[in-house]
Amino acid sequence: MTSSPGWSLARRIGFRFAFAFGVLLIYPFPINLIPEAGRLEAAMNKPLEAGTSWLAETVLGLPAPPSEFNASGDRTFDYVQLLLIAILAVLGAVVWTLADRRRRAYPGLAAGLLVVLRYFLAHAMLVYGFLKIMRLQFPELDPYRFDEPIGELSPMGLLWTFMASSKPYTIIAGVSEAIGGVLLLWRRTATLGALVVIPVMTNVVLLNYCYDVPVKLYSTGLLILAIVIASPSLRRLLGAALGRATPEVPPRARMTPRWEWARWIASFAMIAVIAIDVSHKTMGRTDRSPRAKEIYGSWRVAAFIADGVEHPPLTTDDDRWKIVTAGRGLWLTTMTDHREGFAIEVDTTAHTIALIPIGTKTKETWSYTQPTPERLVIDAIHGGRYLHVTLHREPAPLLVTRGFHWINEIPFNH
Structure with a gap:
């Protein structure tokens, strides 16, 4: 050497x-x-x-x-x-x-x-x-x-x-x-x-x-x-x-x-x-998305009843929900665009949603029914009020539905 x-x-x-x-x-x-x-x-x-x-x-x-x-x-x-x-x-x-x-x-x-x-x-x-x-x-x-x-x-x-x-x-x-x-x-x-x-x-x-x-x-x-x-x-x-x-x-x-x-x-x-x-x-981990695919997505509130009183969709009403989104967590958006997030567990057998507000340990349990795949009804006690909420599923956005096209006669830069 x-x-x-x-x-x-x-x-x-x-x-x-x-x-x-x-x-x-x-x-x-x-x-x-x-x-x-x-x-x-x-x-x-x-x-x-x-x-x-x-x-x-x-x-x-x-x-x-x-x-x-x-x-x-x-x-x-x-x-x-x-x-x-x-x-x-x-x-x-x-x-x-x-x-x-x-x-x-x-x-x-x-x-x-x-x-x-x-x-x-x-x-x-x-x-x-x-x-x-x-x-x-x-x-x-x-x-x-x-x-x-x-x-x-x-x-x-x-x-x-x-x-x-x-x-x-x-x-x-x-x-x-x-x-x-x-x-x-x-x-x-x-x-x-x-x-x-x-x-x-x-x-x-x-x-x-x-x-x-x-x-x-x-x-x-x-x-x-x-x-x-x-x-x-x-x-x-x-x-x-x-x-x-x-x-x-x-x-x-x-x-x-x-x-x-x-x-x-x-x-x-x-x-x-x-x-x-x-x-x-990597392989030992899994995506944290809830497996309740039937409620996965974005839902627009059609009717919002709190303590027996229906709230019309006024843009100044911070108590009324506007959108509910269910994914890796659940997010509530009010009519004034205030957002509140939760960690969730969905029981599809009992038709319940267990929620823990992000940053707290206070657990809530909501019940839900789904008369049709596009309609969701939630009954919950939230914020000290009894809520009965009817929601309709929002269509999937263009970002995830557009897909791939070999042929584009004109640019689709939407």
Whole structure:
């Protein structure tokens, strides 16, 4: 085995920083993939979380940022933690440089880091890919979306509506991500996998930035990782694209048979752990849509009787319902366009709807009948009043009924 040529001082220092930064960025991967390791993961995260809070409050003078996960990856906490990781990486590179002045290169350590980063990126792409394939990230449009004026949608809400309105596009996007993730699992196809991920994640990053989706830091990090993984081969790929002769890829340095077996076992163990975690996070989940398809949809109130008094449809009456939408939850819209949301459970045998207002624990139970598929009658005690409400099903909107057409004699940009 030939020795690797020495690296320049700048390259050695840069690698030391990049190594420390990369390890801290994906920390505590792959421990967080081990089943039933939640307590260990939480314990491992505590020092970094404590350091982030200290940096925010003591050094930056910020209010203590909450560290509890709330589906946003662009919190103040996340930005401060990224700053802390950069500071720790700089300090680590300085200490490493002072303590290890004789080492001229780190080819083995660099190769090992690329392997770990490759598995991290593969896992992320497979999770996001299968979330789309299984229609969990962009599920079927909830009926309440159809009653919202487009001007009241947030940019993120508009993006979610756009993606969810096309099942084929969402699935194809997921397949593209999953293909990149699968290719990254093996060394021989890792470069191809990174080249698949780069354009896919470039599109994702642009969507996140342009539609204010709060995973900008995470998606940008995944794109950078894909570029880093592909970078050792970029010069050869560019040369091949320009028709120039490219040097052969040097063979991987072989280890002793015992270490080769250990490498194979570790690789397959990592792939197995990734497969189990991806399956748990995607295929083990289901859409939360209620299975009572007969009441699923948007219903317009035809008659509203409260405590025996019928309320006419006056636009100034905040007590009278205008629209009821049943989907993953239930939403009431009053005549003044005030909205109230509920988590629901529908019992189709007893013909009851159990509701819990969002943000409370007060449970209500309504009864319903459905004389025809297009007519719904609700009897309920809500807001201290006995209600008898007759509703008619709204027709499905154009967004979900238009469909695909090979032939369009004129543009249908409605």
